[in-house]
Amino acid sequence: MRELLRFILILIGSLVVVGGLHYAYFLIRDLPVDWAEFLYGYGINFVMALIVYGGLLYLARKQSTYLGFLFLAGSGFKFAIYFLLIDPVFRADGQLSFTEFFLFFIPYLICLTIETLAVIKLLKKIGQ
Numbered sequence: 001m002r003e004l005l006r007f008i009l010i011l012i013g014s015l016v017v018v019g020g021l022h023y024a025y026f027l028i029r030d031l032p033v034d035w036a037e038f039l040y041g042y043g044i045n046f047v048m049a050l051i052v053y054g055g056l057l058y059l060a061r062k063q064s065t066y067l068g069f070l071f072l073a074g075s076g077f078k079f080a081i082y083f084l085l086i087d088p089v090f091r092a093d094g095q096l097s098f099t100e101f102f103l104f105f106i107p108y109l110i111c112l113t114i115e116t117l118a119v120i121k122l123l124k125k126i127g128q
Contacts, residue, residue, distance in 0.1 A: 007053050007118050011111065015042055018110050022102070031099055037089070041103035044086060048078045049111035053118055064126045071119055078108070 019042050026033040052074035059070055082104060090100040 003118075003122065004054060004057055007114070008050065010118075011046060011049055011114050014110055014114055015046060015107060018106065022106055026099065033099055033103070037100065037103055040089065041086070042107045044081065045078075045104070045107035045111045048081055049115050052077065053115055056119060056122065060122055060126060064123075067119065067123060067126075071115075074115075075112075082108075 019038075023033070023038060025031075052071075055074065056067060056070055060067055086104050087096070090096050090104070
């Protein structure tokens with residue numbers, strides 16, 4: 001439980017900082033950004049990272065041998081969610097703009113980095 005709470009706090013803090021910088025970049029460059037799409041991109045990445053890491057924590061207690069494969073399956077899950085839930089929203093106008101693309105992939109990369117570091121730490125802990 002402690003690992004999950006720590007993961008959530010680090011993830012939220014990172015997404016708030018990066019999201020603030022990301023939003024400021026759009027404002028400074030005078031690029032059009034829909035606040036709802038911005039929150040949707042960051043929010044769905046947060047939820048997906050939480051689901052994947054929570055699942056890995058749960059399964060680490062049961063069967064730690066397959067954590068690497070489960071981590072890869074989590075990445076597949078995230079891309080499936082992207083194509084099912086996010087891409088249709090961003091392509092509602094018939095195209096995927098530069099802004100829309102980065103509204104998903106910047107938080108995706110932040111979440112993936114934090115997940116990867118957390119899984120490495122988890123694997124080290126299990127290996128001890």
